[in-house]
Amino acid sequence: MTQRPESPVKDKNYDLITVVQGCLEDAWRLETYKEDARRQGDAELTEWFSELQQQCRQAGDRGKILLADRLGKEGG
Helix, strand or coil: CCCCCCCCCCCHHHHHHHHHHHHHHHHHHHHHHHHHHHHCCCHHHHHHHHHHHHHHHHHHHHHHHHHHHHHHHHCC
């Protein structure tokens, strides 16, 4: 197994931004997967992708709130 190199950036806000970006990208990507499953008539998979998409959106939205709060407190 190939390991990713350790991030040179040791900053909690950078980490938070990275996670928020990943969540929102996943939500966007899942729209395509959900549509593929729907088009192919797989209701179960469509529902599962939809559930995952909602979880990703919620995580991204919560992360945005956390980030705004932290940056506001730090003046950054």
